[in-house]
Amino acid sequence: MVDGTSRPVDLGEAVGLLTAARQVVLLAHVNPDADALGSALALGLALHRRGAEVQVSFGAPERPAESLRDLDVDGLVVPADRVVGAPELLVVLDTGSVDRLGPLADRATTAGTTLVIDHHVSNEGFGTHYYIDPRADATAVMVLHLLDAMGATVDLPTAQCLYAGLVTDTRNFRAASPDTHAMAARLLVAGVDAEAVTRPLLDTHPFSWLGMLSSVLATATLEVDEARGLGLVHALIRRDLVSxxxxxxxxxVIDVLRTTAEAEAALVLKQxxxxxxxxxxRSKGRIDVAAAASALGGGGHRVASGFTLDGDAPDILDRVRRALADAPLLG
Known part of the structure; x- marks a missing residue:
């Protein structure tokens, strides 16, 4: 829900907030993906080079995923417990609700100014200012527009961060618009090695992953009558496997589960x-899983979303079934 003190801003106003600040904390959501962390780092690099004091962080886990660590070329990422308590400007990226900041959610109220930059359709706005564009394929798309408006140089480290975000949120460009493909081409011209960026994100797993995947897929259940008769496949990842x-x-795991031919919707519950x-x-494009996730306190894209709940797995599964039964059909 939009806070009474929140207001939308356009590209120019967002640039004004970013360039005026001398101390900036950029936050991604908990368990950040490449779009969230890559967008934060790309924008952080530009602000750092303008002379601002910059921190990039997220509420959990303690460190970025191994596949994302090489993006932080300037060492801007700091642990959550080192984030400034009351920054001059807080920038929240790719985060559909304040709860998705986890233990850093309080910074949205202690910061002097909070700017939310996001492309999730479920984001209704929070913070003091919000710049939201659901038409953008990724938050990285919005960040590149901001960098251009700031007159920032999109060098190789910046381009790699943005390209990683595009790869992740467009499913390796299978869901990318022509404009996003053109943007990717521009990043390749800047020197991005597509294979070097993409392989760690999508095509590299340790041998132990095969055992974990086997254990999880053994719990998979197909319910062909759920999700408004379009089918739901779901699996559980117990706490020992998560940790x-x-x-x-x-x-x-969700990217494997979603390939099930008999199910339009896929769900992975992680303890x-x-x-x-x-x-x-995940949805294949016929049912709005963002609406379902929003009904459960989460959010995201129409075809990729998430949430966090307390309770027992069977009860949560029942709530998901009900939410999907009420979710709008797409197209």
Whole structure:
């Protein structure tokens, strides 16, 4: 819900807030993907080179996924417990709701100014200012527009951060618009090695991942009558597998599950506490999983979303079934 003190801003106003600040904290959502962290780092690099004091962080886990660590060429990422308590400007990127900041959610109220930059259709705006464009394929798209408006140089480190964001949120450009393809071409011209960026994100797994995947897929269940008769496939990742695996390996399970031919919607429940679960949801384009996730306190894209809930897995699954039964059909 939009806070009474929040207001939307356009590109020019967002640039004004960014360029005026001398101290900036940029936050991604918990368990950041390449769009969230890449966007924060790309914008952070530009502001750092303008002379601002910059920190980039996220509420959990303690470190970025291994596949994302090479993006932080200037060492801007700091642990959550080192984030400034009351920054002059807080920039929240690719985050659909303040709850998705986890233990850093309080910074949205302690900061002098909070600017939200996001492309999720479920984001209704929070902070003091918000710049939201659901038409953008990725938050990285919006950040590149901001960098251009700031007159910032899109050098190779910046281009790599942005390209990683595009790869992740467009499913390796399968869901990219012509404008986004053109943007990717521009980043390639800047020197990005597409294979070097993409392989760690999509095509590299340790041998142990195969065992984890086998265990999880053994729990998979297909319910062909759910999701408004379009089919739901779901699986559970228990706490021992979540804590024992790399974050990016755990997050990759949904991309395997969603390939199930008989199901339009896919769900992976990941146990992160005794009674706490985070969820990843995917749609093939016929049902709005962002609406379903929003009904459960989360959000995201129409075809990729998530939420966090406390409770027992069977009860949460029942809530997901009800949310999908009420979710709008697309197209």
């Amino acid at each position: 024992g695996g790399r974050q990016d390996e755990v997050e990759s 992160v506490g005794e009674h706490r679960w985070t969820a990843s949801m």
